[in-house]
Amino acid sequence: MPSALLTDLYELNMAASYLRRDMHQEATFSLFVRRLPPGRGFLVAAGLEPCLEFLQDFRFEEQELAYLGEHLGFDDQTLSAFRDLRFEGDVWAVPEGRIVLANEPLLEITAPIAVAQLVETYLLNVITFQTTIASKAARCRIAAGGRDLVDFSFRRTQGTDAAMAVARATTMVGFVATSNVEAARRYGLSVAGTMAHSYIESFPSEKEAFIAFATDFPDRTTFLVDTYETLNGVRTAIEVIRELGLSDHLGIRLDSGDLEVLARQSREVLDEAGMQHVRIFASGGLDELDVDRLVRADAPIDAFGIGTRMGVSADAPYLDSVYKLVEYDGRPVLKLSAAKATAPGRKQVLRGPEGDLISLRNEPAPDGSEPLLVPVMLEGRRSGPHRTLETGRHLFETDLANLPEGAKRLDAPQPPHARSSEALDALTSSVREEILRRAGVL
Amino acid sequence: MPSALLTDLYELNMAASYLRRDMHQEATFSLFVRRLPPGRGFLVAAGLEPCLEFLQDFRFEEQELAYLGEHLGFDDQTLSAFRDLRFEGDVWAVPEGRIVLANEPLLEITAPIAVAQLVETYLLNVITFQTTIASKAARCRIAAGGRDLVDFSFRRTQGTDAAMAVARATTMVGFVATSNVEAARRYGLSVAGTMAHSYIESFPSEKEAFIAFATDFPDRTTFLVDTYETLNGVRTAIEVIRELGLSDHLGIRLDSGDLEVLARQSREVLDEAGMQHVRIFASGGLDELDVDRLVRADAPIDAFGIGTRMGVSADAPYLDSVYKLVEYDGRPVLKLSAAKATAPGRKQVLRGPEGDLISLRNEPAPDGSEPLLVPVMLEGRRSGPHRTLETGRHLFETDLANLPEGAKRLDAPQPPHARSSEALDALTSSVREEILRRAGVL
Numbered sequence: 001m002p003s004a005l006l007t008d009l010y011e012l013n014m015a016a017s018y019l020r021r022d023m024h025q026e027a028t029f030s031l032f033v034r035r036l037p038p039g040r041g042f043l044v045a046a047g048l049e050p051c052l053e054f055l056q057d058f059r060f061e062e063q064e065l066a067y068l069g070e071h072l073g074f075d076d077q078t079l080s081a082f083r084d085l086r087f088e089g090d091v092w093a094v095p096e097g098r099i100v101l102a103n104e105p106l107l108e109i110t111a112p113i114a115v116a117q118l119v120e121t122y123l124l125n126v127i128t129f130q131t132t133i134a135s136k137a138a139r140c141r142i143a144a145g146g147r148d149l150v151d152f153s154f155r156r157t158q159g160t161d162a163a164m165a166v167a168r169a170t171t172m173v174g175f176v177a178t179s180n181v182e183a184a185r186r187y188g189l190s191v192a193g194t195m196a197h198s199y200i201e202s203f204p205s206e207k208e209a210f211i212a213f214a215t216d217f218p219d220r221t222t223f224l225v226d227t228y229e230t231l232n233g234v235r236t237a238i239e240v241i242r243e244l245g246l247s248d249h250l251g252i253r254l255d256s257g258d259l260e261v262l263a264r265q266s267r268e269v270l271d272e273a274g275m276q277h278v279r280i281f282a283s284g285g286l287d288e289l290d291v292d293r294l295v296r297a298d299a300p301i302d303a304f305g306i307g308t309r310m311g312v313s314a315d316a317p318y319l320d321s322v323y324k325l326v327e328y329d330g331r332p333v334l335k336l337s338a339a340k341a342t343a344p345g346r347k348q349v350l351r352g353p354e355g356d357l358i359s360l361r362n363e364p365a366p367d368g369s370e371p372l373l374v375p376v377m378l379e380g381r382r383s384g385p386h387r388t389l390e391t392g393r394h395l396f397e398t399d400l401a402n403l404p405e406g407a408k409r410l411d412a413p414q415p416p417h418a419r420s421s422e423a424l425d426a427l428t429s430s431v432r433e434e435i436l437r438r439a440g441v442l
Numbered sequence: 443m444p445s446a447l448l449t450d451l452y453e454l455n456m457a458a459s460y461l462r463r464d465m466h467q468e469a470t471f472s473l474f475v476r477r478l479p480p481g482r483g484f485l486v487a488a489g490l491e492p493c494l495e496f497l498q499d500f501r502f503e504e505q506e507l508a509y510l511g512e513h514l515g516f517d518d519q520t521l522s523a524f525r526d527l528r529f530e531g532d533v534w535a536v537p538e539g540r541i542v543l544a545n546e547p548l549l550e551i552t553a554p555i556a557v558a559q560l561v562e563t564y565l566l567n568v569i570t571f572q573t574t575i576a577s578k579a580a581r582c583r584i585a586a587g588g589r590d591l592v593d594f595s596f597r598r599t600q601g602t603d604a605a606m607a608v609a610r611a612t613t614m615v616g617f618v619a620t621s622n623v624e625a626a627r628r629y630g631l632s633v634a635g636t637m638a639h640s641y642i643e644s645f646p647s648e649k650e651a652f653i654a655f656a657t658d659f660p661d662r663t664t665f666l667v668d669t670y671e672t673l674n675g676v677r678t679a680i681e682v683i684r685e686l687g688l689s690d691h692l693g694i695r696l697d698s699g700d701l702e703v704l705a706r707q708s709r710e711v712l713d714e715a716g717m718q719h720v721r722i723f724a725s726g727g728l729d730e731l732d733v734d735r736l737v738r739a740d741a742p743i744d745a746f747g748i749g750t751r752m753g754v755s756a757d758a759p760y761l762d763s764v765y766k767l768v769e770y771d772g773r774p775v776l777k778l779s780a781a782k783a784t785a786p787g788r789k790q791v792l793r794g795p796e797g798d799l800i801s802l803r804n805e806p807a808p809d810g811s812e813p814l815l816v817p818v819m820l821e822g823r824r825s826g827p828h829r830t831l832e833t834g835r836h837l838f839e840t841d842l843a844n845l846p847e848g849a850k851r852l853d854a855p856q857p858p859h860a861r862s863s864e865a866l867d868a869l870t871s872s873v874r875e876e877i878l879r880r881a882g883v884l
Contacts, residue, residue, distance in 0.1 A: 006602050008594075008621040009635030017641070017658045027644065067627045113644055120638075124597040125605065132600075152450075155566040156760045158574075158600035159607055160448050163567065179450040185509045193451030196562075198767035199459070201775040202469065202555055205880060216459045228778050228877065308760050317759040318598045318750050325640035333643040335669060435670065438647060 002053075004060045004085075005067070007121040015114040016074060019081040025329035026089075027113035028346050029120065030105045031127060032324075037316035041413025042403060044138045044396060045094045045106050046169050047130030049387070051123050052377060058087040058119065085115050088380035092361075092373040094349070097134075097172050097392030099399035101356055101418045104349045105373060106131065108361075113328065120323045128321040129162070134169040136288075136313035138400070140306050141174045142408050143292035148303035150192045151178035152283055153311025166311045172392040179305075187389060194222035194253055194281075206233060210240040218244065222251035222281055225266070230257060234266045238273045251279040251302070259284070260299040267300040279303065287314065292410050332431050343424060344431045348373050359421035444495075446502045446527075447509070449563040457556040458516060461523040467771035468531075469555035470788050471562065472547045473569060474766075479758035483855025484845060486580045486838060487536045487548050488611050489572030491829070493565050494819060500529040500561065527557050530822035534803075534815040536791070539576075539614050539834030541841035543798055543860045546791045547815060548573065550803075555770060562765045570763040571604070576611040578730075578755040580842070582748050583616045584850050585734035590745035592634045593620035594725055595753025608753045614834040621747075629831060636664035636695055636723075648675060652682040660686065664693035664723055667708070672699060676708045680715045693721040693744070701726070702741040709742040721745065729756065734852050774873050785866060786873045790815050801863035 060082045068074045089111025109116050151170040157163040167183030177192035184191035195213055203209035214221045225233030237252055254262050259282045270278050283305030291304050324342045325333055332344030346361035352369030375383050406414035502524045510516045531553025551558050593612040599605040609625030619634035626633035637655055645651035656663045667675030679694055696704050701724045712720050725747030733746050766784045767775055774786030788803035794811030817825050848856035
């Protein structure tokens, strides 16, 4: 169970202050991404499930309270109020797997302000990161044009927990497997993997290594052929396949060099040997642009292992995400800071044939439009249908099929713009004027 | 305790194959970074401590073995061999906090090949990520020129575990505090934080919010002044400081706009009010280049909150790290793959007045040179002095002081080159020839 101390100190300061002043009124916070990174035409919502688990179990344990008292100087009255805190609020959110755009709320929390504030850091962290990865991995899916993709990122993600989230997010956007065994166990994913160069090197020769591995795994051998000289490696694999009489689930893996050239040459050597059924697997520092180039060149590659650059979303490793107070005690609020202005009020996103419309929560939806935010927790309890990774995958496939071509472009994508409703614009103007008047600026 | 399933499937395949063939001979694997990213002049070693904990406790639990049998098809003989596996090998490593260069081993493992192979994924993941972050944070230290730095990255690191590692790594390279409460508790760090814009917005006016917060935290109030209009905010903070008679640990925080201009204007307003003791804290999407620009411009900023771009190492979110077999059963080995060639044998790095020399482990060290790799685990038990975060910080400060100026440059740094010893070069040549001869290429 994640600790309630997974938060920034200022959240605790603010919560303590609210509780001390009996400010128990409801606040609504909205979590959204202000601008997309240059290389993104859309985002894929991810990370909701762990957030709901966190909210459901939210509480301070005694040793956590002791730390806050002894080391951070919180007084007994505050610790006592923290002890009683639970999350009993409402959460509206975009289900995982759906495609979202800039300024569209991914999640809105309504709860007494202290607890709604305290959970900010965890929710922002988890949704930002998992949405970052799902969005990057979705680009790989687009690039692959139907060829298989396997998550190979575990060794260089930003920590081992990050690797779990990457394995889960990549499955949601259509990767067929992960190399990550713990993630496969935890989330019920398919797992894939073969051999490393070190395996080949630990035998007196490449051929002896191939024979050993294929003897041990006769029904799932992919020969890593580039340890010494790639085409020699392919020929050795062919010899071993013949000598051992192997037939099922055979492949070779190319992990270095010019993959397009080596794939063509390898395919030719395999085909000449009557081994059309041996698949070619490519890996080695690939990202979606490399995959796109290889697919467009029609390189005879059946599957790609995608690693580090996807697993850290190297070209855009974070999103400009925020968690903003939009309503307090029934009063819509906003922030005026230069270049960081926000829109007030509880919101909805209505997806229709004309594109997305960001509206106030209770505005009537135009005919033929679908609301993206659904209630997923009411009064602290999970609500709505149980959503699995499969549900997310289905939502992603549907949204991807309906996405404008410009948004799907890998190079200089054109993100669709979500319009805001007239009612939302009117509310924004009136709240802004009211604040400026109070601040003495107008 | 981290699971032994925190590994790639191919590690399990290879280990199973080694165990089935009674290949229990010792292997040495070397973990190093092949090339530095363009924006890095040096790296700071980090992540060793969790790796040693992982190795010390390494074992498969029954439910993990059950998963491998039932879902991944490993046979009983293999599961039985996995059940008995422990890490009883040796680890030589560069202590955390030391500065290292490309091609210098950060860690070398010597153990029976199956277990040495199985731990690859975890070790690579943890050392790569933590070294990535420590190296990025070290650049912030250089930029800050003695001003205080606080880790503000928690909300947008790649997962919550990543945030823990960032808090720890930033402290090691001299940050004075973190906003991350759980990390502070776990690692005994200093924690810092004030208020968010939402706090201001939840009161009828900025002044009421400032009074409430300062009443609740009279000995540690930093007023966030940019919610509505920054200089108005500064004047309001001054009024509240006077009205409440505050005197200790006071500050204002600027989080948006032109920080250089606003800091000068704020300093002027504060000084005119006789408030020279009120510190100015700046935050808002800063990285080391922003900090450098502000420090060079002599902006009157006392402390910087550094967030997302440091916490994900945005310009270089991963390192080109590898874990390579360099010796098996007493025989030095290497890989010839195009552009990925490695050097064989157990190694040492000797740091002397002429720079770094990568040598074989047992070569005599030249006079006045210091070995970077030290034995940290022997036969599966921790060895050598107990190293704390403080030890790491001390090592970092010493190494930083001795680093050539070109390596410390923030823009287009010049990483020093680690030479290789004659004995290492000679071994590399002879092993390469031997492999080519065996492969039939020579």
